[in-house]
Amino acid sequence: MVAVPxxxxxxxxxxxxxxxxxxxxxxxxAPHPAVAHEALVLALLADTxxxxxxxxxxxxxxxxxxxxxxxxxxxxxxxxxVADEPDGGLNAALEHGAAAASGDAVAALSSDLxxxxxxxxSAALGAASAATRCFVPDVHGTGTTLLTASGTPLRPRFGTGxxxxxxxxxxxxLAGDWPGLLRDVDDLADLRAAVALGVxxxxxxxxxxxxxxxxxxxxxx
Numbered sequence: 001m002v003a004v005p006x007x008x009x010x011x012x013x014x015x016x017x018x019x020x021x022x023x024x025x026x027x028x029x030a031p032h033p034a035v036a037h038e039a040l041v042l043a044l045l046a047d048t049x050x051x052x053x054x055x056x057x058x059x060x061x062x063x064x065x066x067x068x069x070x071x072x073x074x075x076x077x078x079x080x081x082v083a084d085e086p087d088g089g090l091n092a093a094l095e096h097g098a099a100a101a102s103g104d105a106v107a108a109l110s111s112d113l114x115x116x117x118x119x120x121x122s123a124a125l126g127a128a129s130a131a132t133r134c135f136v137p138d139v140h141g142t143g144t145t146l147l148t149a150s151g152t153p154l155r156p157r158f159g160t161g162x163x164x165x166x167x168x169x170x171x172x173x174l175a176g177d178w179p180g181l182l183r184d185v186d187d188l189a190d191l192r193a194a195v196a197l198g199v200x201x202x203x204x205x206x207x208x209x210x211x212x213x214x215x216x217x218x219x220x221x
Contacts, residue, residue: 006057006058006059006060006103006105007055007057007058007059007060007103007105007106007107007125007148008058008059008060008061008062008098008101008102008103008105008106008107009052009055009058009060009061009062009106009107009108009109009121010062010063010064010094010097010098010101010106010107010108010109010154011045011048011049011052011061011062011063011064011074011079011097011108011109011110011111012063012064012065012084012090012093012094012097012108012111013045013063013064013065013067013070013074013111014065014067014111015065015066015067016037016038016041016042016067016069016070017034017038019041020037020040020041020044020112020185020186022186022187022188023037023040023041023185023186023187023188023191024037025188026040026188026191026213026216026217027040027213029212029216030210030212030213030216031212036210036212036213038069039206039210040203040206040213042069042070042073042202043114043202043203043205043206044111044112044113044114044185044202044203045063045070045073045074045111045112046073046074046077046200046202046203047113047114047115047116047199047200047201047202047203048109048110048111048112048113048114048116049061049063049073049074049077049079050077050200050201050202051113051116051117051118051120051121051180051200052079052109052116052118052121053077053078053079054118055118055121055122055125056118056122057121057122057125057126058121058125059102059103060080060101060102060103061074061078061079061080062079062080062081062082062097062100062101063079063080063081063082063097063111064081064082064083064084064093064094064096064097064100065081065082065083065084066083066084066087080100082096082097082100084096090156090158090159091156091157091158091159094108094147094154094156094158095153095154095156098149098153098154104150104151105148105149105150105151106148106149106150106154107125107128107146107147107148107149108146108147108148108154108156108158109121109145109146110138110144110145110146110184112184112185112186113145113180113181113183113184113185114185114194114199114200114202114203115179115180115183115194115195115197115198115199115200116180116181116200117178117180120176120177120178120179120180120181121146121178121181123176123177123178124136124146124148124174124176124178124181125148127174127176128148128150128174129150130172130174131171131172132149132150132151132152133147133148133149133150133152133154133155133166133169133170133171133172134147134148134171134172134173134174135147135148135163135166135167135171135172135173135174136173136174136175136178136181136182137163137173137182138163138182138183138184139179139182139183139184139193141163142161142162142163142164143162143163143184144157144158144162144163144166145181145182145184146174146181147166147171155169157169179197180194180197180198183197188217191217192217195207195217
């Protein structure tokens with residue numbers, strides 16, 4: 001029987017002012033746009049970290065961030081926060097987080113997966129035993145929501161066309177019934193699709209208690 005590794009999951013979190021700029025058409029119409037935008041970004045992060053923490057195959061969640069509000073949030077959810085010491089972009093931050101992670105099985109996970117279910121992450125991490133490096137393309141097939149490495153360096157290639165970049169670098173593409181894992185949120189259409197799947201309690205609570213956001217989200221249909 002093959003032993004299932006205990007995974008460390010690394011999640012990058014940008015400074016709130018720089019994160020999720022394509023969602024500003026939604027938050028800019030709120031009474032306090034900056035506050036609404038920061039709250040939405042933090043809710044997406046919180047639901048992602050909550051799902052990862054609840055996954056039985058995950059032993060450790062490391063969030064790489066220089067945003068104090070994000071660091072405080074994820075610590076309250078049981079994750080570790082480490083500063084983005086390289087300050088060299090997303091891939092450098094993920095490599096830094098992987099170095100801080102425990103164990104030899106490390107996964108980089110997008111921070112904007114509010115519809116992610118722990119069972120979906122378990123299924124994907126279980127499937128990752130098929131190769132030393134694997135990745136899950138996003139719903140569009142061009143981006144990456146999960147990159148795994150077991151007993152080998154992570155070598156993240158996130159950015160435009162990351163799915164093709166990870167495939168070209170030798171990572172195996174994984175496919176399965178995990179819609180919440182595929183649905184990262186970059187724009188209004190993504191957020192509507194995530195809400196249709198069923199978002200986690202943090203994003204759901206935010207929308208339920210922010211009438212302006214809820215109305216704008218519905219009006220954008």
